Amino acid sequence: MTALNSQKLKHEQIQYIEFLSKNLVQAKNFYTNCFGWKFTDYGAQYTAFAGDYVDGGFAYGEPINGSILIILYSVDIEATKSKVVNAGGTIVKDVFSFPGGKRFQFTDLDGYELAVWTE
CATH class of the missing domain: 3.10.180.10 (2,3-Dihydroxybiphenyl 1,2-Dioxygenase, domain 1)
Structure with a gap:
């Protein structure tokens, strides 16, 4: 997960969303251009993102409907x-x-x- 300020974290609240993408570079470019998300790469198979109101990541893999992983803190x-x-x-x-x-x-x-x- 991205380095977060612990004061922002709420116990058992949805805090992180994880997507699958077959092209992490393309995903990073799209979400940076659309929403200004900032990315941190963790190797070739994973990149985490941070936005104003959401944190999440993209793991390398074939996108499947319903494959977004909701992550609670x-x-x-x-x-x-x-x-x-x-x-x-x-x-x-x-x-x-x-x-x-x-x-x-x-x-x-x-x-x-989840x-x-x-x-």
């Missing part, structure tokens, strides 16, 4: 994971580390996949 990732499981959600990627923090991914009762991250 948590101050206590284990407590949030427990709440997801207790509510009937299914963990599809257990907690893992990445540059900038940790996250897990789950599906809700309708099968939608993620939760922490610093």
Whole structure:
């Protein structure tokens, strides 16, 4: 995730949106030109963006309808994971580390996949 001011982060609020793109350069150019988003590359397969009211990223891959990954922020990732499981959600990627923090991914009762991250 991008380096964010912790005061902006709200517990269990949607905070990050992740897209797939088969051409990251094209995606960066489009969103920079349209909305002024600023990009930070994390290797050839991922670029993060920051805008006035949204943060997110583009991972290299074939875009698929419905493939945007909604990511929530948590101050206590284990407590949030427990709440997801207790509510009937299914963990599809257990907690893992990445540059900038940790996250897990789950599906809700309708099968939608979301993620939760922490610093």
